[in-house]
Amino acid sequence: MINQTTANILRFVTLIIVQVFLLKNIGYYNLAVPFIYPLFILRLPMRIQQIALYTLCFLMGISIDTFYNTPGLHTTACVSLGLFRIYYLKIGIQQDKFENEPEPGIKTMGAQWFLVYASVLTFAHHFILFFIEIFRLTDIGFVFTRAILSTLFSVTLMSLTELMFWGKKR
Amino acid sequence: MRNLLIFINRYSAFLLFLLFESIALSILVINNTYQRSITISSANELVGDAYYRLNSVEDYLSLKSTNDSLSSENAALRNQLQTSFLNTRLDTHRVYSPINEQRYLYLSAQVINNSIHQKNNYITVNKGFVDGIKKGMGVISPSGVVGIVVNVSPRFSIVQSLLHKDTRISAMIERNKSFGSLIWGDQIDSRKAVLKDIPSHVKIKTGDKIVTSGFSLFPSGIPIGKITRFGVKGGGSFLDIDVFLATNFGTLEYVYIVTDKMKKEQESLESNLKND
Incomplete structure (x- = not known):
């Protein structure tokens, strides 16, 4: 099997390509917009250094921003996703005794755990992303609706991808 | 120093987050016109609100001197009342005369921002075109001349103070x-x-x-x-x-904006002259 670093680099590139060339053109009336690239951050190894995690989040965000022509927008959301991931794993892992697992995936952690993990973090990411895009408190209801619908869309796509490609590893 | 290092180590996740997030947000605000305009306008709103609050406190502090100036002005106005003059006129029927027609109207306004130390000074007052203020009106205070209205928004106007190089x-x-x-x-x-x-x-x-x-x-x-x-x-x-x-100008608080009701008439008459 290919090692972890190569797998992550491959995932980084593939997800950007899919996001930018395919998913950028898909959306339901601007209400549900799929973003699959957070999967890269979700799937980073469990014991990754915090500085490495944030740097990778920053890199991911800025690459997406380059293609979407929105400097800083996805970067901000991605970096916050990094923070949420750290705290989610800190709180969630000890109770579930998954400490020995190398990376959080659908096969290693189980479908239920992964779905909750992906939904919570993706929702946080989408909410921040749409909130910063609107950038004012008055339209918070619209931001909320958008974030929920888009999370449904994105998490479905992420789970399908997990099952199709990286699910077979073990 | 050691405590500081321990603190940084304990909260490293959050501190790193703050570092990266501030970089990302500054990229966002600097490069996107929409987000920048919202940031700037909400900052302006904040500053305007702060000025307004500060002013409402200052009002109380100078209440006494404002009262004094108002009462002395009242006295001065009372002196000008018809009733305080002895009527020596002999004719009894009124004749229409422009003397009896009011030419100037005064509208009281409060100073909400003021400067005296700039090279060109401006005063902001809390009346705008909703209240009938127009560009070019004169502004006076109880003690004397203040300046000329140069800019009007719905609720505020900017007065070019006498302390300005273009004011004559x-x-x-x-x-x-x-x-x-x-x-x-x-x-x-x-x-x-x-x-x-x-x-x-x-x-x-x-x-x-x-x-x-x-x-x-x-x-x-x-x-x-x-x-x-x-x-x-x-x-x-x-x-x-x-x-x-x-x-x-340093202690200016209430001003009167002067409306000249016959300005148009005078100007049109005078412009006829120039055409000849």
């Missing part, structure tokens, strides 16, 4: 009615101005009162200041007169 006000010496124009000469002292264009043959002395001439914007006889020093500069035919201003 038609002024005259009260005693002998000779007129000239008043400018803010040295642009340093907020209490001093210069009266120009008074011919050197006019007899004046220090302490003479300077008032508005009534040729433009302001009604005649609004106080401007007193002569402190005068002289002929370099053999010219005009006098150079230093004026101590009656208005203290």
Whole structure:
């Protein structure tokens, strides 16, 4: 099997390509917009250094921003996703005794755990992303609706991808 | 130092997050016009609100002096009432005459922002075009002339103060009615101005009162200041007169905006003349 670093680099590139060339053109009336690239951050190894995690989040965000022509927008959301991931794993892992697992995936952690993990973090990411895009408190209801619908869309796509490609590893 | 390191180590996740997030947000705000405009406008709103609150506190602090100036002004107005003059007129029926028609209207406004230390000073007051303020109206205070309205929004107007290099006000010496124009000469002292264009043959002395001439914007006889020093500069035919201003711009609080109801009529008549 290919090692972890190569797998992550491959995932980084593939997800950007899919996001930018395919998913950028898909959306339901601007209400549900799929973003699959957070999967890269979700799937980073469990014991990754915090500085490495944030740097990778920053890199991911800025690459997406380059293609979407929105400097800083996805970067901000991605970096916050990094923070949420750290705290989610800190709180969630000890109770579930998954400490020995190398990376959080659908096969290693189980479908239920992964779905909750992906939904919570993706929702946080989408909410921040749409909130910063609107950038004012008055339209918070619209931001909320958008974030929920888009999370449904994105998490479905992420789970399908997990099952199709990286699910077979073990 | 060790405690600091321990602190950084404990909260490293959050500190790193703050670092990266601030970089990302600054990229966002600097590069996107939409987000930048919202940031700037909400910052403006905040500053405006802060000024407003500060002002409402300052109002209370200077309540006493404001009351004093209002009551003295009341007394001055009472002196001008018809009833305080002895009626010596013999004719009994009223004749329509322009003397009885009101020409100037006064609208009271509160100063909410003011500067005196700039090279060009502006005052913001809390009345705008909703209240009927238009560009070019004169502004006076209880003690004297203040300036000219230059910019109007729905609720606020900007007044170009007398302490501005482009402000010229038609002024005259009260005693002998000779007129000239008043400018803010040295642009340093907020209490001093210069009266120009008074011919050197006019007899004046220090302490003479300077008032508005009534040729433009302001009604005649609004106080401007007193002569402190005068002289002929370099053999010219005009006098150079230093004026101590009656208005203290540093403590300005309530002003009156002067509406000239016959300005249009006068201007159209005068423009006819120029066409000939």
